[in-house]
Amino acid sequence: xxxxxxxxxxxxxxxxxxxxxxxxxxxxxxxxxxxxxxxxxxxxxxxxxxxxxxxxxxxxxxxxxxxxxxxxxxxxxxxxxxxxxxxxxxxxxxxxxxxxxxxxxxxxxxxxxxxxxxxxxxxxxxxxxxxxxxxxxxxxxxxxxxxxxxxxxxxxxxxxxxxxxxxxxxxxxxxxxxxxxxxxxxxxxxxxxxxxxxxxxxxxxxxxxxxxxxxxxxxxxxxxxxxxxxxxxxxxxxxxxxxxxxxxxxxxxxxxxxxxxxxxxxxxxxxxxxxxxxxxxxxxxxxxxxxxxxxxxxxxxxxxxxxxxxxxxxxxxxxxxxxxxxxxxxx
Amino acid sequence: xxxxxxxxxxxxxxxxxxxxxxxxxxxxxxxxxxxxxxxxxxxxxxxxxxxxxxxxxxxxxxxxxxxxxxxxxxxxxxxxxxxxxxxxxxxxxxxxxxxxxxxxxxxxxxxxxxxxxxxxxxxxxxxxxxxxxxxxxxxxxxxxxxxxxxxxxxxxxxxxxxxx
Numbered sequence: 001x002x003x004x005x006x007x008x009x010x011x012x013x014x015x016x017x018x019x020x021x022x023x024x025x026x027x028x029x030x031x032x033x034x035x036x037x038x039x040x041x042x043x044x045x046x047x048x049x050x051x052x053x054x055x056x057x058x059x060x061x062x063x064x065x066x067x068x069x070x071x072x073x074x075x076x077x078x079x080x081x082x083x084x085x086x087x088x089x090x091x092x093x094x095x096x097x098x099x100x101x102x103x104x105x106x107x108x109x110x111x112x113x114x115x116x117x118x119x120x121x122x123x124x125x126x127x128x129x130x131x132x133x134x135x136x137x138x139x140x141x142x143x144x145x146x147x148x149x150x151x152x153x154x155x156x157x158x159x160x161x162x163x164x165x166x167x168x169x170x171x172x173x174x175x176x177x178x179x180x181x182x183x184x185x186x187x188x189x190x191x192x193x194x195x196x197x198x199x200x201x202x203x204x205x206x207x208x209x210x211x212x213x214x215x216x217x218x219x220x221x222x223x224x225x226x227x228x229x230x231x232x233x234x235x236x237x238x239x240x241x242x243x244x245x246x247x248x249x250x251x252x253x254x255x256x257x258x259x260x261x262x263x264x265x266x267x268x269x270x271x272x273x274x275x276x277x278x279x280x281x282x283x284x285x286x287x288x289x290x291x292x293x294x295x296x297x298x299x300x301x302x303x304x305x306x307x308x309x310x311x312x313x314x315x316x317x318x319x320x321x322x323x324x325x326x327x328x329x330x331x
Numbered sequence: 332x333x334x335x336x337x338x339x340x341x342x343x344x345x346x347x348x349x350x351x352x353x354x355x356x357x358x359x360x361x362x363x364x365x366x367x368x369x370x371x372x373x374x375x376x377x378x379x380x381x382x383x384x385x386x387x388x389x390x391x392x393x394x395x396x397x398x399x400x401x402x403x404x405x406x407x408x409x410x411x412x413x414x415x416x417x418x419x420x421x422x423x424x425x426x427x428x429x430x431x432x433x434x435x436x437x438x439x440x441x442x443x444x445x446x447x448x449x450x451x452x453x454x455x456x457x458x459x460x461x462x463x464x465x466x467x468x469x470x471x472x473x474x475x476x477x478x479x480x481x482x483x484x485x486x487x488x489x490x491x492x493x494x495x
Contacts, residue, residue, distance in 0.1 A: 034414055169399050173388045176381055187406070 003028035005057070007036060007082040015114065015136065016121065017082045018129040024078040030055040035086050037117050041079040049117055081125075083117040087187055090137040096149040098157045100207075102200045106148055108168070111187040112136070112179060119183030136184070143178045147171045157196060157204055164191050219285075219292060226290035287315060351430070358433040359417040365440035370413035372447035377405040379454035386461035393464065397471045398457065404478050405450075411485060412443065416492045432491075439488035446481045453477055 003025045007017050032038045034052045041047065042059060059078045093107030114120050124139060125131045151170050152160060160167060172189040179186040196204075206216045286293050289303035296313065299306055308316050310323030310330055321330055343353040380402040387395050418428045418436050453474040460466040 166396065169384075169395055170388055172399075173384045173395070176385070188403075 004031065005029065005038075005080050006031040007033070010036075010082075010084055011132070013088065013133040014130060015084055015088060015133065016125055016128075016131045019080040019082070020129070022077045022079055023074045024057055024059050024080065026057075026059055028057045028059070030057055030080060032082075036082050036084050039081045039083060039117050039121055041081070043077060046118055046122075081117075081121055083114050083120065085114055085117075087111045087113045088133045088136070090133050090140070092137070092141065092144040092148070094145045094148060096152050098152060098155060098160060098196075100156055100204070102157050102196050102204060104152060104157065104160070104194050104196050106152060106191055106194045108189065108191040108193070110144070110172075110189045112184050113187060114183060115180065115185035116183035121183075124182050139182075140179070143175055144171075147174045150174070152194075157200075158208065160194060164194070167191065222285055223290050226285075284315065287317070355428070355430060355433060358430060358437065359419070362417055362433065362436050362440055365437060365444065366412050366415060369440060369443045369447045370409050372444070372451050373405055373409040373412065376447070376451040376454035377402055377409060379451065379458045380405060383454070383458040383461050386458065387467075390462050392461060392467065394467050394471060397468075401457075401471065401474055401478065404475075405454075408478065408481060408485065411489075415485075415489060418492045436488065436492060439484065439491065443481065443484055443488075446477070446484065450474065450477050450481060 005019050005024070005028055007019075010017060030038055030040070030050060031054055032050055032052050036052075038050045038055075039046060039048075040050055040057065057078065057080075059076055088111065090110050090112065091107070092110060093105070095103065095105050097103050124136075148171055151167050151174070155163065155167065168189045168191045172186055175189070176186050203216055203220065206219060207213060210216060284293050284295055284297070285291065286300040286303060286305065286307065288305040289300060291300065291302040293300050293302075293307065297307055298309075308318055308320070308330070310316050310326060310328045312323065312326050312328055314323050314325040314328075316323050316325075316330060322328065323330060340353065340357075344350045346353075380398055384395065384398050384402065387398055418433050453470065457467065457470045457474060460470050
């Protein structure tokens with residue numbers, strides 16, 4: 001009876017399958033489908049890679065001969081390994097940071113196919129009888145994470161969201177050679193999602209709005225102070241009124257070093273240096289919700305509270321008789 | 332390595348009523364070999380574009396996505412040509428495939444060999460122009476044109492193989 005060798009019903013993620021019987025009779029019929037190839041090994045050596053079609057295998061296992069030489073255990077071993085040539089999908093994911101050191105989590109999919117079955121079998125699969133996409137993903141994960149970390153850290157988070165296709169292409173270009181080295185072809189890489197923490201998302205939003213990292217850090221500090229003050233119902237409002245405007249002050253410039261006295265007559269008076277330009281308007285913060293409000297605003301655009309002011313324009317607590325900043329009487 | 336007819340095949344060719352079937356089979360096999368050659372040439376062009384991609388990423392050129400799109404197109408064409416239908420109609424089909432029609436398929440394939448060589452040269456050109464943005468842009472457009480023409484011929488071949 002003719003021995004028929006065929007990979008029947010390959011699983012969705014199965015890349016290779018080794019025909020379990022190593023005693024392949026002379027004249028066995030090998031059926032290879034269009035989407036696969038078969039690697040034929042005889043006596044431990046790779047003889048050929050057979051493409052789609054029907055092939056007649058010639059081994060030394062002639063019915064009489066092998067029984068004569070080896071008895072029940074034939075020394076003429078032959079192996080057929082089927083390799084699926086379709087595209088497979090793998091998943092990746094990890095954590096890194098962007099150019100502004102914002103932590104980002106990324107995940108996505110990649111597609112690959114076997115390009116060189118012999119290389120893939122000898123370099124990656126070895127003696128295993130079944131190899132699937134999970135095995136490849138496990139094998140290749142470090143390459144992916146390294147490539148992703150390198151490329152994502154070169155982008156700012158805004159550029160990253162705007163150029164996801166470019167980033168994925170660059171990662172793909174970098175990884176192509178790694179895949180080829182294993183006998184695989186990296187068909188495509190897609191980033192399905194990039195995410196950062198809520199805290200960083202807000203921080204980056206304000207950074208984009210103001211373009212001033214110091215202001216954003218000050219705002220962060222004020223928010224934290226406001227949150228802490230909110231825990232103390234008695235002292236919260238009054239202390240906040242005093243503390244919050246202070247926190248919004250620009251840090252003091254370092255003083256000019258004093259000139260040592262040299263006994264020489266004083267140099268002619270230099271014309272006064274032009275004072276450095278003051279920031280256009282000091283950012284104000286709502287004492288009720290802690291969010292920044294436009295200078296001179298009478299109502300908070302976020303929480304809607306009325307903002308009480310003294311005649312000099314300082315924000316004062318509700319019901320106060322005098323301004324805690326300048327002492328002016330409140331009408 | 333050579334392409335020869337085995338003794339069994341020679342016998343099949345002289346058996347009355349079977350030799351026509353066998354001759355068609357041999358033409359189909361030839362067609363597959365020629366298509367394999369075309370697909371291999373396109374695969375080589377694809378590898379050239381992959382090299383161009385790497386060079387482009389190295390010098391940070393703007394055409395990375397353009398090259399990548401052409402690479403995908405080449406990949407699609409390579410698979411289409413490699414796994415194209417070989418022109419088979421069963422006994423009960425209304426449309427039948429005769430030897431002459433199978434030879435027309437071979438003619439299409441031969442024409443595509445020439446086009447594939449042209450595509451390969453253009454891909455090599457792209458690879459060479461990776462550091463020259465203006466010439467690279469023109470080379471990309473040229474390759475795109477060539478791929479479109481190739482796809483047209485391939486579609487005509489497919490329609491013919493489908494008996495249209």
